[in-house]
Amino acid sequence: MTPVRQNRIRALLRTRPSGMTPLEIAEETGIHIANIRTSLRVMPDVYVDRWRMGKRGQFEKVCVAVPVPDDCPHPKDRVKWGVNYKKPKTQWVITEGATA
16 A cells, blocks of 8 residues: 555645644645544654644644654664673764763
């Protein structure tokens, strides 16, 4: 099955870096809002950026699509202590503000 809806939603969200609500996406694409919500739930590159006040005082999600890196390998090498210690191949960089 090809995710035709997901591709349309992804293309639309990437043209709008500030994000869109599911209702705005539905109005723009003509796809039913229930199908939009279902597609957004399973898309790994789309996340809820913020919430804003909607109709009747209910909050609505503002979704944003982000580019996914081509290759992000899983760190398979583990730190082993003692005689069999090998320096891990994966080097982790601690960024500012990160706590261990």
